[in-house]
Amino acid sequence: MKPVTNRREFFRKAAVLTGAFSVNSLYQQVFAADLAAKSQLYKDVSPERMAENEDFWAFIQQGYPASSSPVLNLNNGGVSPSPQLVLDAVERYNQMSNQAPSYYMWRILDQGREPLREKLALLAGCDPEELAINRNATEALNTIIYGLDLEKGDEVIGCKQDYPNMMQAWSQREQREGIVYKQISFDFPVEDDESIVDAYRKAISPRTKIIHVTHVINWVGQIMPVKKICQMAHDRGLEVIVDGAHSFGLLDFTIPDLEADYFGTSLHKYLSAPIGTGMLWIKKDKISKVWPLLCNGDPRSADIRKFETLGTRSFPLEQGIGEALNFHNGIGAKRKEERVRYLKNYWAEKALTIPGVKIHTSLKAAYSCAIAGVSVRGLTPQELGQQLLSKYKIHTTSISYGNINCVRVSPHVYTRTADLDRFVLALSRLAPDNGNQNIESKGA
Structure with a gap:
């Protein structure tokens, strides 16, 4: 075990040198250079075109532990997971605070x-x-x-x-x-x-x-x-x-x-x-x-x-x-918006081809971005949500509220297109086998 004085010196220096906006932030230490290099490769590519660039987004996905979760999280509209560097920062500040809470919390953080x-x-x-x-x-x-x-x-x-x-x-x-x-x-x-x-x-x-x-x-x-x-x-x-x-x-x-x-x-x-x-x-x-x-x-x-x-x-x-x-700014706000909208349209447009599936959200850019509602004929939202989770380990949100009855689906930048293919496949297996059914949807 290291001497207590060394540990205290570490936390003192951490408070001064590793703030989120310092040159020694965790973002600068573990992500900034690689992200800047990746961005430089595509500096002349529009955000709309970048939305489909799986090479760039595969790099972003690596920053999120949630990208490898055994449960596919498609409820980012509820609470989104954080990148690893955010988790590490919080843990570092927690450890620092626990050394002398009233000192490190009120006088440092x-x-x-x-x-x-x-x-x-x-x-x-x-x-x-x-x-x-x-x-x-x-x-x-x-x-x-x-x-x-x-x-x-x-x-x-x-x-x-x-x-x-x-x-x-x-x-x-x-x-x-x-x-x-x-x-x-x-x-x-x-x-x-x-x-x-x-x-x-x-x-x-x-x-x-x-x-x-x-x-x-x-x-x-x-x-x-x-x-x-x-x-x-x-x-x-x-x-x-x-x-x-x-x-x-x-x-x-x-x-x-x-x-x-x-x-x-x-x-x-x-x-x-x-x-x-x-x-x-x-x-x-x-x-x-x-x-x-x-x-x-x-x-x-x-x-x-x-x-x-x-x-x-x-x-x-x-x-x-x-x-x-830091992580958000490194990606770029417009790139992020266009990528998440692309992911929503990616799964929703495929789902529209499945008989008995209805999309409850416009797919036009002016009227939606991340979130879309989906329902399957013959299943209540609660039944659909429960089966997605129990059979396919896909987490969504079931909504039965007033005139809205659907399952809410909301991907994030760490979501892979392969994850959404898995979701669409699950919908197709849960949908009724009726190829003559017209799909009712607005904004398709």
Whole structure:
């Protein structure tokens, strides 16, 4: 065993020299040079063409332990696995913290939040002073939902296909304070922006104050025309909250370009950050009017950090976000978006040829990226999901919610086309043997 003094010296140096954005980050040590060399080979290839380049993506797959899992994970829309270097970073920071928790956490790792805020802001395309780092989209969006002053009778418009935790938060305010929570409904897939915008427009009344919209519908992957909804709402003096849980780290966009007022996301989905990490964005001139969800000494402050008074949290997880950012930026945001969309279309287009199989998501680029819903005639979503897992070791998500009944499938950059061939083969074996059945699908 090495002397304790040597171990302490290691952790002291680790804190100083191996931050995620230093020249000695894990990303720089184990991945950066090889990825840069691989990227150089294809520097003149468009992201759309790179989406089909299996040589490049085989290299990326090697960075994810999940690529060799005996269970094929096609529920990356729930929680995505992290690259190995992110896992290693979190483990390193955990070991460091355990030497003297209050010292290494509060005096060392806590100092990494400002560089992390700046790097997240670069990806988000916004001012660092508009970003707070927290634990997930629910926390971020509940901070906004409960933090805005509303009076009895004020109206909020959402839709029945929003995420349950957000709908429940608005319903709780309705029950407790007498605001009015109105919900419109869609029959997805919808391939017409104006019909979506018009549905929100028609729900507006003189008492409406806020529109809550989901950027990517978690159930079936529909991409909503958020910018157009925000422009319409602002023309009428309304504010817009955007749930970006399934868009940030996947779609190539900047938050300000959406023209929203508030935005919340999870970082443990397509950014592949450690599980239990998230981010809140509030337009700078609106920060002071939002009450923190958890107590703060100056709740009306215009400092975004008032939303980070979470008490003791996992500093190792928070700092692991930095390595996930390095990995994401190394790939390239547009390349990543196009690859994941290609993977979704790869399996969905094959599935459309199977009698009795229905796709519940548009395959047009403007309306979907990673997520697609699928059903097999004669099987409930629960039966389909259970058989995929028990017979073929394929993990998906079964959805029976309102007018949506399907299995949700969501690949990631570590997913191989061979994995998706395996999935399509499983669908073909589970589908009814009826070659004359017409396949019903929108957006094929």
